Amino acid sequence: MNNGSITNITKVEPWKGFKDFVVKKKVMENDDIFSLYLEPSDGSKVALPKAGQFIGIKIKTEDEAMKKVIRMYSLSMKPNEDYYRVSIKVVEGGKMTNYLLNNINEGDVLEVTAPKGAFALNKEKTDKPLVLLGGGIGVTPVLSMLYDVVGTREDIHFVYSLRNMKAECFLEDIKKYKNEGLINGTIFFTRPLEGEVEGKDFDIKGRLTKEWIAENLPLNGDFYFCGNKGFTELVENSLLELGVEKENIHFEFF
């Protein structure tokens, strides 16, 4: 694994079906989100995703029921790394998330599809401000979009809405870019914990609203957002009501 420099310059064609990937690293990001860093078991290069795309994951097991479970996970790393990273929130009673958390460790092998999905950043559209919004674990694909373009263009707006610090995932990166003046970032904590301070740990207490969007985001921008159904509905409806053109609205929910 290469944490930083870009070594993957050869184009690798996406494969059909599943391919074996080894778990190189498993990191607990907080109490219920963990990241898996994956590399092809045969030592080949990864097929480069577009920022925002996801992979499908399947378990190699003799368990007939578990064998059939396939779940999608957005890639959460900068798209041109030589590994894939997925960041997964454990769901109560969830088959795949609990299996991965409890049974899969570094060195284990998973079956993985090539990156896919139409929710992907169009990097050529640079004439408009870029607005990225992530709700909860839905931050993963927009984070990848942010890593892809941060420092390469101006007028990037990033909005991250989450419960509080206990639910954070890569918040430090967003704060760093914001402090360096690379993005215009806003962090909403819907339920801050005691001791978490507005203006320091987060920017705004509560939920994102249409009024806030109208006052704080460039409505002539190109919008990409991901979160749960409630979050994406709120953002989509707000943007449409505020007159944003459909062609500038891109989203995915899970």
Ligand SMILES: Cc1cc2nc3c(=O)[nH]c(=O)nc-3n(C[C@H](O)[C@H](O)[C@H](O)COP(=O)(O)OP(=O)(O)OC[C@H]3O[C@@H](n4cnc5c(N)ncnc54)[C@H](O)[C@@H]3O)c2cc1C
């Ligand atoms: C394009 C895409 C990208 C995604 N990216 C991410 C990502 O980056 N990170 C991430 O964490 N997730 C992501 N997801 C969601 C992910 O694919 C899984 O849906 C999620 O991890 C839950 O999987 P699971 O197998 O653990 O849960 P499941 O077993 O599918 O269960 C889901 C829910 O249903 C309930 N449930 C299950 N069975 C029953 C039953 N019989 N009766 C009643 N309730 C039941 C469970 O308790 C749980 O609440 C993405 C989804 C999509 C479509």
